[in-house]
Amino acid sequence: MNYQTYKPHKDLESIVKFYWTLEVPFDSKNQKQKIVPDGCIEMTFNFGDKIKRFTSETEFILHPNAMVMGQRTKSFNILPVGNVDSLAICFYPIGFANFVKTPLENLVDKEIPISELFEQSEAYELEQQMIQAIDTQKRIDTIENFLLKKLHEKNTISNIVKSTVNTLLKTNGTTPINVLLKEDISKRRQLERHFKKQIGISPKQLSKAIRLQATLNLMLNKKSETLTDIAYENEYFDQNHFIKDFKELVGVTPKQFLGNENMTLSSLFYK
Template identity: 60%
Template sequence: MDYKTFQPHPDLESLISCYWTLEIPKTQDTQRQRIIPDVTIEMAFILGDDIKRFTSEDSFIIQPRAMVLGHTIAPFYIEPTGYVCTFAIRFYPYGFANFVTVPIKTLENTETPLAVLFEEKTAKKLEQDIIHAANTKQRIKIIESFLLNKLNEQATVNNIVKTTIDTLLATKGSTSISQILKEDLSKRRQLERMFIKQIGVSPKQLGKLIRLQSALKAMLNEDESLTNIAYQNDYYDQSHFIKDFKEFTGVSPKEFLGNENMTLSSLFYK
């Protein structure tokens, strides 16, 4: 597997976490990969063979070749049908709302073709330009031109939403919403409404996902016990950590480590 990340243009770095590419040679023995929940929204272009996403044990859809994958709050399985070559844009939780007018909640746990979110002719041209670009550098130039033009057309995300997310990211999800708002209940109700509209999930749920991602990264990159990782990420104890881990991934931390079906998810956290 060849996974690479690239940094965005300075005018987009507050909205985009990174661009990434993934290339996997075709093999005879393809395996389903469990994808765990993420706080980000991604725009992806499938440049290789089709990729299946399973909707049940035996049923699947073919992912659109130019799509936006909204917030995922439950794990799901994908399986390549051959050669994998993907170019994608990873937006911060509040990032993508600056480029579209549809409610972000409608994108949750689903793949939405670009032609549904943008004017069809524009979306098709973008897809073809990305497909026929000579390399990743050209693809980044194409998508940045598209996004910078769109950014000028859209209203920006409310400042209280951005400030809350920035705090959650900076503290790895360990700061409570009450602490951020300093117990102002009227602001909390307002924040809840704006989060659902502009981010697609509640602030509490987003905080839990950010904290889990921090713990998962520590699991994969540090030689620490689960108990130490739990305390370092402000879980009450190891059992609290395991409970949250199972809620979002469907497996325990020990089951996650060394599981061949988790190879792709693990790659994104190393």
């Protein structure tokens, strides 16, 4: 696998976390790969062969070639049918709402063709420009021109959403929502409503996904030696709480995750 990341333009760096590319030659021995929630929304362009996303053990759908993957509340399995050649834009949790009017709760755990989120003519033109681009830098230039142009039409992100997301990112998802809102029930209801529209998932779900990211970084980069250390570092109540949350989002326990060939791609994303 050849996985690379690229920094965004300075005018996009508060919205776009990074761009990534992935190239994987076809191998009939390739196994399904589990993708885990990360708290981000991604726009992906596939220049290679189709990719299956499994909806059950044997049933699957094929990813659109140009799509947006909404917030994920659970892990899922993918498997390419041939060569992989993809580029993706990884948006911060509050990033993608700047570019569309569609409530992001409609995108949760779904892959939506970009033609359904933008005007069909501009979506078609963007996809063709990406296909015709001669290299990765040209593809990045193309998508950045598109995003910068769309920012002039941007929707306003509510301050309560911005401040909450920023705090969750700074604290790796460990700050309880009731602490952020100082037990103000009316603010909590307002936050839940704005979150569903502008982030797609609830503050609690985003908090869990962000904490999972921090946990995987510790596990895969061996910054902590034991599960107890990891639970302590990420402020879980105890090891059982850590294992329960991990399995809820990933589908397996932390021990089952490490060294699992179905987790190779997810592991690559966090190293």
